[in-house]
Amino acid sequence: MEYFSSVYELKCNECGKRFGNRPLSGCPDCFAPLEIAYDLEQVRGKFTRESVAAGPHNIWRYAALLPIPEGFQPDLPVGFTPLLRARNLGKRVGATNLYIKNDAVCFPTLSFKDRVVSVALANAQKFGFETVGCSSTGNLANSVAAQAARLGIKACILIPADLEPAKILNTLVYNARLVRIDGNYDHVNRLCTLVADEYSYGFVNVNLRPYYAEGSKTVGYEIAEQLGWKLPDNIVCPMAGGSLIRKIRKAFNELITLGLVEDKPVRFFGAQATGCSPISQSVKQGWDYIEPQKPNTIARSLAIGNPADGPAASKMIQGTGGWAEDVSDVEIVSGIQELAETEGIFTETAGGVTTAVTARLIQQGRIGKDEVTVAVITGNGLKTTDALAGRFTHLDSRAVRPRLSDFAAYLEELDGATNQKPELEPAGAY
């Protein structure tokens, strides 16, 4: 269960010890998290704007900077999701250069987790795991189940028992083995560490975590490339385990080192739900540690009370001159609606967090109105429809008979109900 790559290997963040490539996430000596260290000089000639442009239209165009074993043949066209100029939302929140990175439509399972899972499973196969899995708040479960099915590998997935029904169904449908755990994500994650050891499972975010996490860099590569190989002024990113926001920065730094973009300061802003805000609390307090919390929020995909990369994310954010904010469940739902109404993008609760936090940061003046700001949307609204339940009275509105006169009467009712002027043309049916 080990392989050699001359380009990258596991390295301890703290003591600097190196470990080759194997399923290992923490340093046996000092217990710090391991990360993938690259020999960027070896990559330099192989990772240029031209080589990237000549690649496929998915994350594998960045393969030279991903930890994938030699000879790996990418199978799925994951990623390269749209970066959209958000003029309407920008107008509403007072920003002229706002962009949405839209992983709500990521292939294959509609969240950014598809990126990390595809990199992790490439390594799981190389390491010879017969069963893969994860601890998950939902999106990861969907992605592991789907990609394992496609690869013909068994999957065993552990989740907190109270996840959204759509996320549970969207795991079971791929014939994954799903175990609901009576506890929150942090309980599930601790159990997974034991299970991975005991059963020799390849858990993408446990023993394969360093490989998995590198997949998140592709969000950063894509943003830079889609901005015309330029870095933005600000990134607003949701935070659960704290990994994604750090990896976007790592991606930017690699692009600077390799000369694909000009060096410039980028400020990183983290977004959390107030009901689970250990990292935003840490940033606001100026801590270099986090105080674990017991999650209580509708943003279940962000409900990690003791985030593995929390301290590192907090320090990173503070170091860039950024900030972190958290919003209430009510604001989350408003954020979902605001993004849908203005840009036609239906995101899950985590995206509502990002949208609401972005608005607040602009209002606070922490993000300048003309700065280039990218808000990262990581998942699809169809997975958390229960968060909007009761929000739309129309869902149970009365059915109208299929006649023009009934239709006209109903429109009048609607106009009356919303206290708006009739929106009909003057030549209308009244």
Place this chain on the structure above:
Amino acid sequence: MEYFSSVYELKCNECGKRFGNRPLSGCPDCFAPLEIAYDLEQVRGKFTRESVAAGPHNIWRYAALLPIPEGFQPDLPVGFTPLLRARNLGKRVGATNLYIKNDAVCFPTLSFKDRVVSVALANAQKFGFETVGCSSTGNLANSVAAQAARLGIKACILIPADLEPAKILNTLVYNARLVRIDGNYDHVNRLCTLVADEYSYGFVNVNLRPYYAEGSKTVGYEIAEQLGWKLPDNIVCPMAGGSLIRKIRKAFNELITLGLVEDKPVRFFGAQATGCSPISQSVKQGWDYIEPQKPNTIARSLAIGNPADGPAASKMIQGTGGWAEDVSDVEIVSGIQELAETEGIFTETAGGVTTAVTARLIQQGRIGKDEVTVAVITGNGLKTTDALAGRFTHLDSRAVRPRLSDFAAYLEELDGATNQKPELEPAGAY
């Protein structure tokens, strides 16, 4: 409400009369449907393999063969969805060259309707409509609502009252005006014809239908390009109104005429639910007409009992030497599960229809096992989760305490319940 294009205009299918470009779907003289006729010679130099490859990675790379007004600036990166080699599903159904065209991840609203709506709305704006809309079985409602929001146009959408909750919510969230009609799709559609006239609404599939329908051609262009500018032997396509399958053929014919692909016979196979199968019935009977049906199926996105393009679709299928089949609701659900388990693709009920019909056609020998066959998946499973309700006992399975011993006991239970041998490694916890 009219514009001129030297390249395309409305033309009557029957009498051949031409109408320029205006919001009109039927010939005032002979009542036959209008379609867009192109002057392909004008396009010849502008639509080559090279010009397409140099275009953006979405449907606008085919703009030269789409009816979009001069000066139109595409805003949304719609389409260019994955074409996946389906080795696992192929193995299960006995086909070696099976592909899935996967519009379950189409941007922005996860169905092929995004293609048609973007083309229709380009024209709606040119024609000056202040309100757009549609009659819809769900996916179209989602797409019109989302794209209208992004464009800042008002939307008024009419649906059968009993649509799936996820599709209703996924329309309301964009702040569209939604009217639930007490009737089936055919009732809704007739009402929309009256409403479009009375209120001067631009209904994408009513008075804008000829423009709208052309958007479906992009499915065909993409399949040919993704196969390396080759045509497949067979297309299996779900049928509701009967438009998509015809437009894929139109796309192939245009590519042949313009020399982008070699001419070869392609057989077209239509897929319907038995509970609403007017077109497959027509094909099976060898009719050149259809007998309208009253829909009764869980595949609500295909529940059109009196399909506008039904007769034309039936004749076309028969002319290519193809066939049509229909499957029961039980088979539809099995089709959804089969595609998910083998390829990691979660499709809606219509995709279950396509998958189940594809399997049957291969079993019948109507599709040869080594022929290149593309099954067209048009929508996402998260929109029809209710179709799978009760299918997975795990959804309400008991929650397991977060301890290794409890986990081990639960796995044993699962193994017992499924009557399988334990899937654990020999070194496991027993």
